[in-house]
Amino acid sequence: MTTDQTAGLPPSENPVIGGPAPLDTVAAPLDTGTAAGGRSNLSVLSRAVRTGQARLGLALLAAVGLLVVLGPFFAPYAPDAIIGQPLEGPGGKFLLGTDILGRDVLSRLLHGGLNLSWMAILAAGLGVFLGCLVGLTAAYKGGAVDALLMRAMDVLLSFPEIIFVLLFVSMLGRSTLLTAVLVGVAFVPGVSRVMRGAALPVIGSEYVLWAKANGLPPKQILVREVLPGVTSPLMVETGMRLVWAVSAIASLSYLGFGIAPPAADWGLMVGENQDGLSIAPLPVLAPIVLILMMALGGNLVAESVARTVGRTEGKR
Amino acid sequence: MSQLTTRMRIRHRGSPPGPKNATIPWLVRRLLVGVLVLFLVSVLLFLVTQALPGDVARIILGKDATAEQVAGLRQQLGLDQPLLGQYWHWLSGVLSGQMGTSLENGEPVGDIVGPRMFNSFTLGFMSLVLILPLAVIVGVFSAYKRDSALDKAFVAVSSLFTALPAFVVGMLLIAFFATSVLGVLPGVSNIPPGDLPWWHPAELVLPVTTLTLMGVMYLGRLVRASFIDAMNSEYVQTAILKGLGSRRILFRHALPNAVAASLPAASLVAAVTITGVVVVEYVYSYPGLGTAVVSAVNSHDLPVMQACILILATAYYLFNLLADVFAALGRSR
Numbered sequence: 001m002t003t004d005q006t007a008g009l010p011p012s013e014n015p016v017i018g019g020p021a022p023l024d025t026v027a028a029p030l031d032t033g034t035a036a037g038g039r040s041n042l043s044v045l046s047r048a049v050r051t052g053q054a055r056l057g058l059a060l061l062a063a064v065g066l067l068v069v070l071g072p073f074f075a076p077y078a079p080d081a082i083i084g085q086p087l088e089g090p091g092g093k094f095l096l097g098t099d100i101l102g103r104d105v106l107s108r109l110l111h112g113g114l115n116l117s118w119m120a121i122l123a124a125g126l127g128v129f130l131g132c133l134v135g136l137t138a139a140y141k142g143g144a145v146d147a148l149l150m151r152a153m154d155v156l157l158s159f160p161e162i163i164f165v166l167l168f169v170s171m172l173g174r175s176t177l178l179t180a181v182l183v184g185v186a187f188v189p190g191v192s193r194v195m196r197g198a199a200l201p202v203i204g205s206e207y208v209l210w211a212k213a214n215g216l217p218p219k220q221i222l223v224r225e226v227l228p229g230v231t232s233p234l235m236v237e238t239g240m241r242l243v244w245a246v247s248a249i250a251s252l253s254y255l256g257f258g259i260a261p262p263a264a265d266w267g268l269m270v271g272e273n274q275d276g277l278s279i280a281p282l283p284v285l286a287p288i289v290l291i292l293m294m295a296l297g298g299n300l301v302a303e304s305v306a307r308t309v310g311r312t313e314g315k316r
Numbered sequence: 317m318s319q320l321t322t323r324m325r326i327r328h329r330g331s332p333p334g335p336k337n338a339t340i341p342w343l344v345r346r347l348l349v350g351v352l353v354l355f356l357v358s359v360l361l362f363l364v365t366q367a368l369p370g371d372v373a374r375i376i377l378g379k380d381a382t383a384e385q386v387a388g389l390r391q392q393l394g395l396d397q398p399l400l401g402q403y404w405h406w407l408s409g410v411l412s413g414q415m416g417t418s419l420e421n422g423e424p425v426g427d428i429v430g431p432r433m434f435n436s437f438t439l440g441f442m443s444l445v446l447i448l449p450l451a452v453i454v455g456v457f458s459a460y461k462r463d464s465a466l467d468k469a470f471v472a473v474s475s476l477f478t479a480l481p482a483f484v485v486g487m488l489l490i491a492f493f494a495t496s497v498l499g500v501l502p503g504v505s506n507i508p509p510g511d512l513p514w515w516h517p518a519e520l521v522l523p524v525t526t527l528t529l530m531g532v533m534y535l536g537r538l539v540r541a542s543f544i545d546a547m548n549s550e551y552v553q554t555a556i557l558k559g560l561g562s563r564r565i566l567f568r569h570a571l572p573n574a575v576a577a578s579l580p581a582a583s584l585v586a587a588v589t590i591t592g593v594v595v596v597e598y599v600y601s602y603p604g605l606g607t608a609v610v611s612a613v614n615s616h617d618l619p620v621m622q623a624c625i626l627i628l629a630t631a632y633y634l635f636n637l638l639a640d641v642f643a644a645l646g647r648s649r
Binding site: 151154155157158159160161162163166167168169170171173243247248250251254255256257267270274277278281284285288291292295296298299300303 | 375475480487591595636
């Protein structure tokens with residue numbers, strides 16, 4: 001059962017949240033027998049989604065997603081307009097009170113998820129795409145190319161993610177796009193190691209040897225023969241990376257290295273209002289609840305996919 | 317948490333050692349490669365901070381600086397010398413403890429970074445001392461009461477913690493313990509310069525608790541899984557069939573195996589605690605390497621930033637190396 005992946009390398013959109021829309025299982029007439037990729041994506045995903053855990057996760061993600069996408073239309077005030085006394089309590093004009101500068105917390109909350117969401121999706125997509133590229137290339141070429149690529153990944157892996165991003169942000173200035181790209185690059189070594197490990201047995205299998213012997217170009221072999229055999233680890237990796245991207249980008253915003261201050265962002269809101277926590281807890285706790293829902297929802301879905309794929313490796 | 321989990325899912329790092337007599341040469345080779353990687357880390361760090369396209373002095377001083385200021389800073393940082401000479405000067409300085417002076421206040425970098433390194437080390441060490449035994453106790457107990465409500469609760473909570481950013485955990489702890497809800501602990505851990513961290517035990521409680529919670533939730537889950545594996549192993553099953561007492565089986569047979577299997581994970585937790593330290597220190601304004609690196613990045617204080625990042629990356633790499641070595645020794649047994 002060959003899964004026809006004409007789209008090429010992994011789609012950067014989220015297969016966990018987005019559902020199995022782009023995955024048409026077309027039975028190829030001449031099935032070369034991808035033994036390792038026997039289970040189709042569709043059935044793995046739908047089995048994962050049927051667990052109660054994944055449903056809870058999807059519900060959480062859907063709630064946060066709706067808030068992120070539709071929120072800006074319902075915000076009563078502009079997110080960066082100073083319209084009241086600082087740290088007013090909830091009730092009356094401001095449903096959740098005001099923040100440390102006197103801006104409406106609810107409006108900022110409704111505006112503040114969009115950046116985090118697209119940055120996390122971009123970072124995870126980029127990390128998985130590049131990691132896949134490096135890992136599969138290393139596994140396919142072997143020898144000196146393999147050794148060189150993997151040692152280079154070792155060097156990158158020696159920088160803790162946040163430190164890696166700080167290093168570049170300090171020299172290149174801060175921008176949302178740069179931060180998202182850097183988080184993605186920081187993911188590459190980890191993804192490439194996993195994908196290399198998953199691809200090695202597939203590349204050693206008979207049908208890949210057959211393709212090689214028939215002189216198919218390497219690019220075609222990697223995309224058409226090897227990639228369908230590693231879709232399971234790829235799905236797990238994408239799900240996990242999305243969760244971690246949310247966590248890393250929220251942390252960077254909190255430290256002040258994500259979105260520039262007047263704009264609204266959940267991580268940034270926590271950092272801005274930390275000093276007012278003892279007087280008005282809501283400006284800090286409300287964005288935390290949303291980050292928590294996002295991280296928990298993503299993690300529940302990702303874990304149930306991982307469990308379904310059977311790659312939980314000791315975690316039960 | 318992310319890099320930690322990734323590493324746990326990577327089975328073979330380098331060539332897996334074969335029989336026992338091949339372990340020592342493998343170990344030596346691994347350590348040599350480690351030295352090489354650390355050297356490359358320093359090259360990368362140097363290239364990014366000093367040799368980026370564009371004028372580093374201009375980046376540091378901003379757009380309003382005069383030409384003389386820029387020229388002066390270029391000379392102070394040695395940017396006018398050839399690249400290789402710059403790198404050699406920097407590396408030899410780092411290795412001999414002469415890391416230049418801070419651009420912010422002119423103090424020697426060693427004087428700024430030294431005490432902060434000690435503070436960070438104290439924080440990390442105290443957390444680890446708590447994480448290791450607690451994770452074993454929680455993990456084994458949870459595995460022992462497998463599928464009970466307690467066990468399920470632990471698995472759910474630990475799953476939540478692996479997804480949460482450290483600052484969220486820290487901030488929730490502050491909200492509970494340092495504000496009007498309970499108000500028993502200080503939410504800011506500002507230790508005055510010159511004081512040793514443990515002169516202020518109350519200030520240490522919340523940062524250490526944050527790191528410990530994150531570590532125990534992760535490591536405890538792994539201990540639980542490897543304990544369940546150990547209890548299902550033929551070795552323990554045989555002991556049960558032989559009719560040995562359950563306490564003896566638990567402590568003499570299953571536990572050592574489970575602990576040995578979680579050792580690589582323990583050093584990974586140590587490595588990740590280093591990352592956690594950066595964010596957690598910032599949450600509590602604790603004067604350590606993490607707060608130093610954040611403020612150095614904000615003020616473009618290049619020498620301090622280089623020193624802090626090099627120390628953090630080296631420590632991180634060493635613990636990862638340790639994890640690899642433990643994992644390899646575990647496989648060769």
